[in-house]
Amino acid sequence: MSVDEILEESGTGKGQFYHYFKAKEGLIEAVIDNFDSFMKSADCPIKHDIQSWKDLETFLKYFIQATKGFDQPRACPMGMIGTGLDDDQSGLRDKINDVLDYSKSALIKFFNQAKKNGEFNQVVNSEMLADFCQSMIQGGLVLAKIRKDVRPLENTVKHVLKYLKSLRA
Amino acid sequence: MSVDEILEESGTGKGQFYHYFKAKEGLIEAVIDNFDSFMKSADCPIKHDIQSWKDLETFLKYFIQATKGFDQPRACPMGMIGTGLDDDQSGLRDKINDVLDYSKSALIKFFNQAKKNGEFNQVVNSEMLADFCQSMIQGGLVLAKIRKDVRPLENTVKHVLKYLKSLRA
Amino acid sequence: MSVDEILEESGTGKGQFYHYFKAKEGLIEAVIDNFDSFMKSADCPIKHDIQSWKDLETFLKYFIQATKGFDQPRACPMGMIGTGLDDDQSGLRDKINDVLDYSKSALIKFFNQAKKNGEFNQVVNSEMLADFCQSMIQGGLVLAKIRKDVRPLENTVKHVLKYLKSLRA
Amino acid sequence: MSVDEILEESGTGKGQFYHYFKAKEGLIEAVIDNFDSFMKSADCPIKHDIQSWKDLETFLKYFIQATKGFDQPRACPMGMIGTGLDDDQSGLRDKINDVLDYSKSALIKFFNQAKKNGEFNQVVNSEMLADFCQSMIQGGLVLAKIRKDVRPLENTVKHVLKYLKSLRA
């Protein structure tokens, strides 16, 4: 999407863009920052304070619901931006990683809590399991987008949940 | 990557490009076709004729090995192209889907065989499970690329394998 | 240098600029006016009331001293602005010419006085000699700036002084 | 002068410019290179192989003649480009310096030869005197351009020649 297209949508003059953003990359940065803020805000439909198995299920199933809410499946914005980054864009990469870390931490925290409460397989490594969950989100959304079909995502979530439940004590 | 950049790498003149490809999209198409052919060829390091649990494990672990072989983690080319497609590029989308289907079929075939042999959970739907596997691979590669670190992929594959083994009869 | 850059340095808002100057050209005009005023003020390190050969030498050597005082050789602001003028900027050109004339007059006045006092070659045309002096200063500064080295200016001034002395009666 | 203006004059498409020049700076480089080649070519109206006092006079008077040949006085292209250079454009600065050095060498060579032949003041430093001559060219052209009048240049040349003659043995 070109700056011209963006400005046509926004209805503002071309100079405004560069009044607010130093360069196009600044828009990307703002998108990430905004995404980050939104995720941490009260408006975020995803509850990152996962306190129960129900919460976890809701968390993971959220992506199915969101996908269905769009006219067409979309991939994760952070995943799309992140995979498109050049090697020299370490500032943006760091920001993306922070966003991913926020979501990962939510999962880790829950898994640790569950282990502590004796409700969860004591051997499992919480961080590794969080990676597994995040891969589900990224990959499920990617496949749904490519196939223009929510089902690959649904199938993925279903099995992930089944696996996680199998780890319950 | 622009056509000029591609030609600089290839060492050929610009006219050649448009002699062989009607347009740049033709190159993408050739890339997909080539990927497809390679996957079905004897040279492909991935054995798509999965006949044992060992084969399955090798299949899934291949992506870790390949990632380690690159100077930097890369996402799946089909995933990258597929998520970047416009709505009007249905020809390419279909080709991408065919490639994904080929790999998916390999998984489905094995799961069906295992069920038939009584070595696998009879209730599980082979296709859904194949979607799960593909999503996890796509997502693991995406995360590895963004984080410039194989570990998210390793952690993902590890749990996928653990889950699949849990489904063995 | 853009208006934005200038305002960043000045610390004031953009509206101020256009409150004081009708357009950017107005700034250039103010720069010239300011330069003019400064040259005629008591603060000006160049003594334009040249009354002796010593004064003349000091006048010409001033440019060497000033050049050494900067981090890097600079050309004459009036020369730089003047050569960058468009044909339609006759207002600014006139102002530049006035500034150059002021300095030229100082030289002419001294040469005339010296001739009158019988201390100087009677045949020499004071105005032409003043042109010579101004050209050499402009050129010396230009060379010093391009070469990032005062020496071309020093060498030039040295010979100018030697020549002027040769004209003494 | 913008790239668009240049292309409008040349009658070629916009892309051609960037086919031949990596960036606009490349044009400047080509201008300098071309100037350099021309100065060293047989077509150059300035005889750089100065072998006599007549040659020297012709050399210095050339700039008057050239200025009169234009519809309006012009400054030296090398001087204009050189004074407009940024600190980071050392490549171009070096080229400009090479061009200036070529002309300077011609003067130095003649002065040295004249000294050797006993036709010239033995004390004078040839290089310093060459700087003096180059300042004349740069400064004389600058003043002529600003004043839109060839006379400041003529006056300057006249005095420079007078001075040089005074140095003859």
Place this chain on the structure above:
DNA sequence: AATGAATGAGGATTCATTCAT
């Protein structure tokens, strides 16, 4: 088949200037 010059639409960015507050 092969080369690379030529084209021109479009994309990113700058900048003088205006205007609402």
Place this chain on the structure above:
DNA sequence: CATGAATGAATCCTCATTCAT
């Protein structure tokens, strides 16, 4: 007086594509 948001023309540059040789 003062601020900085808004505007849009102009500028530099990229890129897919065509064409002459």
